[in-house]
Amino acid sequence: MVRAVTGVLITAAELAGLLTDGQPVALLDVRWRLGGPPGRELFTAGRVPGAFFIDLDTDLAAPPGPGGRHPMPTVASFEARMRAAGVCDGQLAVVYDDADSTAAARAWWLLRYFGHDQVRVLDGGFRAWTAAGGPVETGDGEWYAYAPPPGGDFRARPGHLGLLDAAAAAALARDGVLLDARSAERYRGEAEHVDPVAGHIPGAVSAPTAANVNADGTFRTTAELTERFASLGVAGDRPVAAYCGSGVTAAHEVLALTLAGIPAGLYVGSWSDWITDPARPVATGPTPLPSAPRRPARSSRGSSRRPRWRPPRRARRHRPAARALGRR
Numbered sequence: 418m419v420r421a422v423t424g425v426l427i428t429a430a431e432l433a434g435l436l437t438d439g440q441p442v443a444l445l446d447v448r449w450r451l452g453g454p455p456g457r458e459l460f461t462a463g464r465v466p467g468a469f470f471i472d473l474d475t476d477l478a479a480p481p482g483p484g485g486r487h488p489m490p491t492v493a494s495f496e497a498r499m500r501a502a503g504v505c506d507g508q509l510a511v512v513y514d515d516a517d518s519t520a521a522a523r524a525w526w527l528l529r530y531f532g533h534d535q536v537r538v539l540d541g542g543f544r545a546w547t548a549a550g551g552p553v554e555t556g557d558g559e560w561y562a563y564a565p566p567p568g569g570d571f572r573a574r575p576g577h578l579g580l581l582d583a584a585a586a587a588a589l590a591r592d593g594v595l596l597d598a599r600s601a602e603r604y605r606g607e608a609e610h611v612d613p614v615a616g617h618i619p620g621a622v623s624a625p626t627a628a629n630v631n632a633d634g635t636f637r638t639t640a641e642l643t644e645r646f647a648s649l650g651v652a653g654d655r656p657v658a659a660y661c662g663s664g665v666t667a668a669h670e671v672l673a674l675t676l677a678g679i680p681a682g683l684y685v686g687s688w689s690d691w692i693t694d695p696a697r698p699v700a701t702g703p704t705p706l707p708s709a710p711r712r713p714a715r716s717s718r719g720s721s722r723r724p725r726w727r728p729p730r731r732a733r734r735h736r737p738a739a740r741a742l743g744r745r
Contacts, residue, residue, distance in 0.1 A: 445512045449474070449520040484685075485685070518636070518669060522668040544633070544634060583690060593656035617699070622705050624649050637673075659674070
């Protein structure tokens with residue numbers, strides 16, 4: 418029996434059915450959290466049987482540098498890694514992380530950008546798989562307790578989704594809707610735990626991607642997502658794109674927009690790329706555009722202080738524990 422899988426998401430029950438039927442599926446485990454624990458340790462402790470571990474930092478990004486903390490991987494390196502994971506052209510690939518699909522969305526977006534349309538995200542991630550009673554494979558540090566998957570024939574063909582650089586992001590913030598997927602406090606410039614400069618791209622709209630999912634990590638309904646994005650100004654033919662700290666949670670935002678039927682671009686370099694040029698303006702405060710010149714609020718969350726234009730400056734570093742969403 419061949420089961421048709423359509424759309425962007427796949428449920429744990431649907432995936433279990435595919436595996437039970439013996440249908441070929443490339444399973445990619447993309448568990449990753451800013452600040453740890455390492456995804457490889459989670460993979461070794463338990464995974465969907467047959468899954469291949471994908472390291473977000475090295476497999477789904479080039480080394481950190483002027484292009485940000487998670488720049489685009491090269492065509493050759495991404496193709497090689499996906500082939501090693503068993504990804505084949507025309508064959509289903511399923512990506513998952515722990516629960517909320519933040520890291521999995523990065524893999525989903527890259528596969529789609531490089532021309533692989535047969536990719537689905539496991540809604541609710543590994544947590545949903547185990548909650549549904551799915552079998553778990555463990556290992557002592559090896560990728561596989563059994564035989565690894567055969568090499569795939571995936572061909573990376575870039576350009577299938579919208580990709581923005583800093584100039585395009587600035588233009589879209591003026592003429593369309595640029596969504597900032599980070600937490601609201603980082604958008605306002607009140608706290609910055611990762612990058613050396615606090616604030617947001619002038620004109621960007623705060624849209625923490627944590628609001629795209631339910632408490633269990635599954636995505637909200639299409640109707641709920643559509644209503645949410647409409648409230649943020651996404652309507653009609655206005656072009657839409659997303660950014661975050663380094664192009665991870667922004668991919669999650671793009672996935673949620675896709676579920677709502679809204680095509681959107683991704684500024685992969687995101688904030689960590691934007692701030693590398695001191696000439697690029699920085700805004701702080703709760704609203705998209707700057708107004709009166711005031712010092713940014715640094716500690717009062719929910720402050721009504723208005724933002725201002727200012728050149729980038731070094732932000733105060735903190736030592737909080739990173740949360741799963743809105744800080745990537």
